[in-house]
Amino acid sequence: MQFAQIPMQWVGPLLLRGDIEDRVEAPMATYETPLWPSVNRGARVTEKAxxxxxxxxDARMSRSITLQAVNAHEAHQAAQAILxxxxxxxxxxxxxxxxxxxxEIHPKIIGNLLILRLEFTTGDASGHNMVTHAADQLIPWLLQHHPQLRYVSISGNFCTDKKVSAVNALHGRGKNVVAETWLPEKLVRRYLKTTPEKLVELHIKKNLLGSIAAGSLMSANAHAANMLLAFYLATGQDAANIVEGSQCIDHAEVHDNGDLYFSTTLPNLIVGTVGNGKGLDFVQENLARMGCTDPDALPGENARRLAGICAATVLCGELSLLAAQTNPGELMAAHLKLERKGS
Known part of the structure; x- marks a missing residue:
């Protein structure tokens, strides 16, 4: 087996509070080298604050199956019985x-089609294969007990896997995590080289209005996919899941005392600490260094810890990039300095 070579560095430390109380570093594998110092800047200012x-x-993984009846009435009756x-x-x-x-089960009827979105908890696994295997076992049972139905597909796209969708943003797929921080104005000026007011104004005009103009679907962030991909590659995740994972929303406001509140909400953070991709030596080393391989943890705890660290990493990158973009020329200057040293 051959391996692609992707540069990796550790960022942080990240000082975590709330559901995770720890001070940890996070690995990021990326070709976009300015990402490391940018996330480090976000980590530094949040730690100081x-x-x-x-x-x-929340935590859940979904798989939708598609069945077919003679007509919508029979599909509806079957759905009610299945619930x-x-x-x-x-x-x-x-x-x-x-x-x-x-x-949980969410039925959707389209004509004579019955699509069932089946939602599961999956322990420390991200759960793609686990829920598909479970659905494979359920289909014969459903067809036996509801003979008016016939099989169409093991995946009905109502899951929704590796595609942007409203249903995932509403119901969640993977871990639903909120990362938030409160930054005194003096730290924003010192470490981010901007002001809370400028950052909030840019967030409104870029993340919110710009995303509306672009037709973004339940998403308002600066570049969450950058941090997600780098973190996913370094921790053995299915990297294609950054499609739904980057459906995240930033929120920013200035408090009466002039301090900045900033948060990132990720409803579709699909990560696991066991399963395919986790057996590689470098992945195991990275997970262990973050404290995400505790053999005495309850099922799901290691994966939830990993999701929290990932969300904090995303917040740091979002915060730093928005700050940079409040200053004309800063973003490109950083790329020229860090990526074009030899040109």
Whole structure:
């Protein structure tokens, strides 16, 4: 097996509060070398201000299956019956995995098609394969107990995997995490070279209005995908999941005392600490260094910790880039200095 060579550096330390109380560094693998000092700048100012508060809202992985009835009436009747059978469906799911647990079903009827969005908790795995395996076990059971239905697809795109969608932003897919920080004005001026007022104004005109003008779907951020991809590659994640992962929303406001409040909300943060990609030596070393391989942790705790660290990394990068863009020429000057040393 051959490996692609991607430069990696550790950023931070990140001072974390709330659902995670720790001071950790995070690995980032990227060709965009200005990303490391930019995230480091965000980490430095947030640490000086008392850290980044992490709140883990939810955790789930989804797989949608598509079945077909003769008409919409029969599809609707089947959907209503299936919703009442969740306990029986969980008994089937438990045969496929000791970690998968069916927690919610969202039916969608289109003509005579019945699409079922099945949502599971998946322990420390990101859960792609786990929920697909569970769905594979559920389909024969559903067809046996609802003979008016027939199989169409194991994936009905209502999941929604590796695609931007409103349903993921509404219901969440992966970890739903909020990272937030409170920065005194003097620290914003000293470390970010801007003011809280300028940063909030840019956030409104760029992240919010610019995203509306672009037709962005439930997303308002500066470049979250940059930090996500770098973090995903360094920790053995499925990198294509940055598509839905970057559907995140920044929020900023100036308090009455002049301080800055800044947050990043990521409802679709798909990360895990076990499963495909996690067996590589460098991945295991990185996860262990972040404290995400604790053998005594309860199922899901290591993955939730990893998600919190990832969210903090994204916040630092968002904060630093927005600050840079309040100053004409700063962004390009940094790229020229850090990426074109030999030209």
């Amino acid at each position: 008392g850290g980044i508060r992490i709140t883990l809202i 009442e059978q969740q306990d029986r469906l969980q008994a089937v799911v438990s045969q496929s995995s000791r970690f998968a647990r069916l927690i």
